[in-house]
Amino acid sequence: MQTQTGGSFEDKDPLYVPCRKLSIGAPFRWLKMGWQDFKRTPWHSLAYGVVFVFFGWLLLYLAWAHENNALIVGLLFGFLIMGPVLCFGLYDNSHQLEKNRKPSFHHQRKKAFHEIRYERLIAMTMSMLIVFLVIVLSIMVGIESAYEQNTGSYAMASLLIAIILGGLAFCASVFSLPMILHQDADGATAILTSINAVLRNKRVLALWALLILLLTVVGIATALIGLAFTTPLLGYATWHAYRETIITRG
Numbered sequence: 510m511q512t513q514t515g516g517s518f519e520d521k522d523p524l525y526v527p528c529r530k531l532s533i534g535a536p537f538r539w540l541k542m543g544w545q546d547f548k549r550t551p552w553h554s555l556a557y558g559v560v561f562v563f564f565g566w567l568l569l570y571l572a573w574a575h576e577n578n579a580l581i582v583g584l585l586f587g588f589l590i591m592g593p594v595l596c597f598g599l600y601d602n603s604h605q606l607e608k609n610r611k612p613s614f615h616h617q618r619k620k621a622f623h624e625i626r627y628e629r630l631i632a633m634t635m636s637m638l639i640v641f642l643v644i645v646l647s648i649m650v651g652i653e654s655a656y657e658q659n660t661g662s663y664a665m666a667s668l669l670i671a672i673i674l675g676g677l678a679f680c681a682s683v684f685s686l687p688m689i690l691h692q693d694a695d696g697a698t699a700i701l702t703s704i705n706a707v708l709r710n711k712r713v714l715a716l717w718a719l720l721i722l723l724l725t726v727v728g729i730a731t732a733l734i735g736l737a738f739t740t741p742l743l744g745y746a747t748w749h750a751y752r753e754t755i756i757t758r759g
Contacts, residue, residue: 527756528706536717543746546603550612558737565733590635593682599744600687642674679718680707687751706754
């Protein structure tokens, strides 16, 4: 990989690809472009969104069936953590629209299998974070049951842990999957590139993370039905975020 010094590429640091400095209004621009992609392929987008709704219902049913509040919270945050991995096909949609091609499930599947090694690396990393989160929350619930007088403090501690893990996952994955799709980058380079971009644009990417959280909450608050719309929108917007942020050669 190449990095940039003084506006030009140089073969010095192979660890990550450079990024641009972003304006604070960039996230709203990404959402606008994502909505344009949604309108260009509405049925394709909704078909993808319905899959998210179905699996969301399934996971919540399993959590409620086991009467495990920690599992419910873990699954909700897990949805946010795994979102970038699950949206790989949506990135491909936007990429094909960018090339004035008609998106297809066949092309998405072909591209996903082509990049399966690096997708698996990131998916495993995100999965470990989710498992760790569920374990920690379960422990906190157990402690909370034993010391009911500290219910509020343990709830806040649990939320803080979930936010920290969610933030780490966001930094590692927000641009890594689009980069793998677009540049055939290896998993480590894509993750380091994503982390570097977040660190260089902290305020803008913090706003983007907040918008993702708010739209996801809206989707969940509508009995998950809203996810059929918000998930494709966020997937497309993330692709445009990647294209505007990461400096690539194509």
